[in-house]
Amino acid sequence: MNIYVVYDSEDGHTEALAHSIAQGARGVQGARVHLHHVERADVRELDKMDAIIWGCPGHFGSISAGLKAWIDKLGYLWAHGKLVDKLGAVFCTTATEHGGIEATMLNLITPMLHQGMIIVGLPATVPENALYGSYYGVGITCRLEDSPDDPPNMPTEDDLALGRALGRRVAQLTARFAAKREG
Numbered sequence: 440m441n442i443y444v445v446y447d448s449e450d451g452h453t454e455a456l457a458h459s460i461a462q463g464a465r466g467v468q469g470a471r472v473h474l475h476h477v478e479r480a481d482v483r484e485l486d487k488m489d490a491i492i493w494g495c496p497g498h499f500g501s502i503s504a505g506l507k508a509w510i511d512k513l514g515y516l517w518a519h520g521k522l523v524d525k526l527g528a529v530f531c532t533t534a535t536e537h538g539g540i541e542a543t544m545l546n547l548i549t550p551m552l553h554q555g556m557i558i559v560g561l562p563a564t565v566p567e568n569a570l571y572g573s574y575y576g577v578g579i580t581c582r583l584e585d586s587p588d589d590p591p592n593m594p595t596e597d598d599l600a601l602g603r604a605l606g607r608r609v610a611q612l613t614a615r616f617a618a619k620r621e622g
Contacts, residue, residue, distance in 0.1 A: 440613045443473045443488040444606075445480040447495040447505035452532040452581040452594060459599040460492055460530060460577070463606025470610040477505045482512045486521040490613045491556070492606070493547060494530030494576070500539030502546050510550050523555035526616065528609050529576035530602065532594070540578030548575065559609050567597075567604040577601045 442464050448454035454476070461474040473484065477495075485491060493510070495503035502510070516522050529547035533540050548558055560575055561568040568574075579598040594602075 440469055440489045440610070440617050441471050441473065441487060442490045442492065442606075442610060442613060443475070443480075443485060444492045445475050445477055445506075445509065446493065446530075447477045447503045447509075449496055449503075452579075452592075453494055453496050453530075455594050456530055456532060456577065456579065456598065456602045457494060459594070459602030460494075460606035463603030463608075464492075464610040466603070466607055467610035467614060469614060472606075477509045480509060482509065482516065485513075485516060485525075488525060489617060490526035490528070490559075490609050491522070491551075492528045492530065492609055494532075495543075495547070497531045497533040497539045497543030497578070500542030500546070502543065506547075513550065513554065517554055520555065522551075525554075525556050526559050526609055526613055527551035527554075527556035528559040528605055530605065531576075531578045533578070533580050534582065536580050538580065540573075540580070541575060544575040544578050559605075559612055561601070561605055561608065565604050565608065567600045571597075571601060573601060577605045
């Protein structure tokens with residue numbers, strides 16, 4: 440089963456989260472993960488995928504320009520129904536609490552719904568998410584540094600655990616769907 444993870448990242452926060460998602464997916468037997476920065480991602484590969492996970496930094500509650508431009512290239516796939524019934528999941532990072540995490544994730548989910556994809560979230564029964572409650576996908580806050588000389592506030596281990604949980608959940612569900620198609 441093929442899982443495509445595409446991300447936009449400016450300061451490495453979203454990239455670190457994307458790597459944790461890919462790591463979680465790779466932990467599921469049979470998963471082949473294709474991890475790409477949006478600048479190197481090719482929309483023509485998506486019809487060969489079983490699941491697609493995309494994410495970006497939240498920009499005032501919306502999708503980053505880089506990922507939005509890439510999503511806007513999906514018109515041909517939409518017109519031919521190439522992504523219908525593929526699993527999809529989303530993730531984002533923001534710089535401040537209440538910085539638009541849920542709005543960004545909902546904006547990321549919307550194009551997936553237009554494509555006819557099946558959205559995978561993180562229920563509270565997933566141990567890593569029991570207290571965090573990031574049900575739409577994974578959305579984390581990496582606070583701004585106090586000064587330009589401070590080290591970047593990268594995702595915490597708890598944040599990365601959420602990413603691995605999302606990747607694992609998508610891969611497990613993808614395997615179940617693939618088994619039903621074959622059976």
